[in-house]
Each structure stands twice: as C-alpha cells, then as structure tokens.
Amino acid sequence: MVKDKVTKCYQFERMGFINANDEIRDCWYLLIDSDQVLKDWLELNAYKVLDIWNEIKESPAYQAGHCRTEAGNAFKVLLILRAEREAKRNISFVEGINYIEELTSKTVINLYHKFGEVCVNRNGGCRHRILGEGEQLFELVRKDELVFPQSKQLKVNVSQWDGGTHWYVTINGEIYKKFDTEGEAQRLKKKLKLKKGIADD
Secondary structure (H helix, E strand, O other): OOOOOOOOOEEEEEEEEEOOOOOEEEEEEEEEOOHHHHHHHHHHHHHHHHHHHHHHHHOOOOOOOOOOEHHHHHHHHHHHHHHHHOOOOOOOHHHHHHHHHHHHHHHHHHHHHHHOOEEEEOOOOEEOOOOOOOEEEEEEEEEOOOOOOOOOOEEEEEEOOOOOOOEEEEEOOEEEEEEOOHHHHHHHHHHHHHOOOEEOO
16 A cells, blocks of 8 residues: 655745835745644754854854854854853853754744744744735745745845954845955945846845
C-alpha cells in the first residue's frame, strides 16, 4: 500500500499601503496559522539567528555597524547594549544565540498563541493579519517550500554607521558596495535607480 505524499503549503501575503506619492510600500509575510507552520518557521529562524551571530562576530567588536545586513547591525547594537547593562566584556556564543532567538521569536509565538495566527516577514518582524487603515493585501501566494517570495521593487539606500568613515549602498537591506565618500555612494544609487524596478526608500 502506497501512502499519499503529504505536501506542506505555506501562504505568503504581500501587504502594505500606497503613500501620497503613489509609491507602494509593501512587505511579504508568511501566515503562521498552524503549529506545523510555526515549527517550520522556528527552524528556519534558528538558521537565520546563527547567520546573524556569525555576521556580528566577524565585525569589529564594540562598534555599531560594520555588518553585512541591517538586521546584523540592529542585533549587534542590542547585544552591545545588553553587555553594557550587564557589565560584561563579552557575550558568549550561547548567550548571544539565546538573546537573538528570544528577540526574533518570542513575539511571534505570543501572537500565535493569543490570536491563532500571526504574519511574519523574512527578518522576523511580525504583525497581526488584520489590515490597518489604508493598508491593502496586494498579493497572495501559496508555495510548497518555506521560501519567501522576492519583492518586485528593490529599495536602494545610502547610509553611514554612527562614527563610521565609509558610506554604504544597500539594496533591500543588504550591503551592495562600500565607498569612501557620500558622493560616490549617491552616484551609484542614482545609476541603480535608473534601472527598472529600483525604488526610493
């Protein structure tokens, strides 16, 4: 007797709003509406937490910024603040992983248990599924794999870390290129924006 193959189905929803300049501000969210989907997302998130920790450890100690991603920079600042608050010189691997995991998953779990569903984006940001005033559901996609759809519009930004000397061009939060001057970074941003699908922040 052959058992039927059970296929998982993950639902992704692209939610957001249209601003005063008729620009779409949106994000893809995974709908977590079952214990199995929550378990699968927690497993995926565990790998992401490890990537963030490795990214933080590869960057200069006790200096905000200098990570590959905006998420890495944000968690690095939180870890530095925690170390200062606890008067620690270093945070161990286990402490760091546990802290990042708690920050990224605790709210998701709490909302799921409270409402029976929660929407979570690729960075671990979460929200209730109810749309706020002016928000829309732009698109809904069901997939067999837990892989977030790609945004149709890329967002290009220029930034500099506090106290930093370099300027960074980021695309959708990932560092694309580093420059010594803001002018060089702005010129690349302008060039990239001329290509189809590149939007302002």
